[in-house]
Amino acid sequence: MSGTSLQGALLIDKPAGPTSHDVVAFVRRxxxxxxxxxxxxxxxxxxxxxxxxxxxxxxxxxxxxxDEKEYLADVRLGVATVTxxxxxxxxxxxxxxxxxxxxxxxxxxxxxxxxxxFLQTPPxxxxxxxxxxxxxxxxxxxxxxxxxxxxxxxxxxxxIGTSDIGFRTPDVGHGGLLRLRVAASAGFYVRxxxxxxxxxxxxxxxxxALRRTRVxxxxxxxxxxxxxxxxxxxxxxxxxxxxxxxxxxxTLTEDGARRVSHGNPIRETGSGAERVRLLDPAGGLLAxxxxxxxxxxxxxxxxx
Numbered sequence: 262m263s264g265t266s267l268q269g270a271l272l273i274d275k276p277a278g279p280t281s282h283d284v285v286a287f288v289r290r291x292x293x294x295x296x297x298x299x300x301x302x303x304x305x306x307x308x309x310x311x312x313x314x315x316x317x318x319x320x321x322x323x324x325x326x327x328d329e330k331e332y333l334a335d336v337r338l339g340v341a342t343v344t345x346x347x348x349x350x351x352x353x354x355x356x357x358x359x360x361x362x363x364x365x366x367x368x369x370x371x372x373x374x375x376x377x378x379f380l381q382t383p384p385x386x387x388x389x390x391x392x393x394x395x396x397x398x399x400x401x402x403x404x405x406x407x408x409x410x411x412x413x414x415x416x417x418x419x420x421i422g423t424s425d426i427g428f429r430t431p432d433v434g435h436g437g438l439l440r441l442r443v444a445a446s447a448g449f450y451v452r453x454x455x456x457x458x459x460x461x462x463x464x465x466x467x468x469x470a471l472r473r474t475r476v477x478x479x480x481x482x483x484x485x486x487x488x489x490x491x492x493x494x495x496x497x498x499x500x501x502x503x504x505x506x507x508x509x510x511x512t513l514t515e516d517g518a519r520r521v522s523h524g525n526p527i528r529e530t531g532s533g534a535e536r537v538r539l540l541d542p543a544g545g546l547l548a549x550x551x552x553x554x555x556x557x558x559x560x561x562x563x564x565x
């Protein structure tokens with residue numbers, strides 16, 4: 262299959278260092294495709310699952326952006342940073358050298374505040390737009406930033422370890438490290454969670470390390486490392502049809518496929534789902550449609 266005809270999703274296990282944009286550019290170059298993108302950014306210091314879309318599948322990003330994401334996060338107590346992570350640790354001047362680290366019971370009580378749905382303020386060093394300008398551009402110039410809190414949902418937040426001692430004592434310990442497992446909605450910032458935990462505990466905190474372990478139904482252990490993309494990338498593409506396998510599907514007749522390929526609606530009285538996959542007679546994904554009044558399915562994305 263030539264690079265120009267490749268389409269689908271590629272699961273990448275991103276290393277620490279490159280930006281998500283760097284990874285997209287690398288895959289585009291190695292697979293020799295014109296179009297590639299991702300369904301959710303990972304910070305340069307973060308590792309783990311990055312879901313890349315290749316070719317015409319890039320048009321499906323809007324249907325994947327809302328997928329729940331799961332992380333393993335190391336939160337270091339005792340030092341807050343302006344970026345809310347370790348990227349700006351060298352800029353910290355007034356580190357807390359003698360603090361009382363909280364007990365595990367105190368940490369658990371604070372974590373309870375961050376379960377469920379609540380308003381979260383994004384980090385100042387983020388791509389969130391403020392008056393059409395990314396917040397990080399203002400933050401780098403020390404300009405005032407007014408970021409609006411956004412409603413997020415944390416379905417699971419679990420303390421799975423503290424420092425190097427686990428749960429053998431009631432105290433967090435001098436390492437001051439919390440390891441958390443977080444399953445949260447799209448748009449959630451683990452950096453903000455780390456910062457806010459430190460604020461509530463009163464000792465300050467920052468995100469020391471982050472690994473994204475899951476995006477929707479896809480898991481990091483199924484991702485390719487960058488050194489394997491050239492040899493295995495083409496064979497490891499998930500087809501657009503399988504990518505959206507959670508959506509109900511309607512198989513079209515030849516006439517229906519012709520109509521849909523030109524963006525015309527069709528009539529269907531099936532599952533009643535808001536969105537459906539429209540398949541050509543051979544079973545390939547032709548379009549994504551949304552239900553309209555009168556039992557019509559209106560194509561909103563046509564792949565070919």
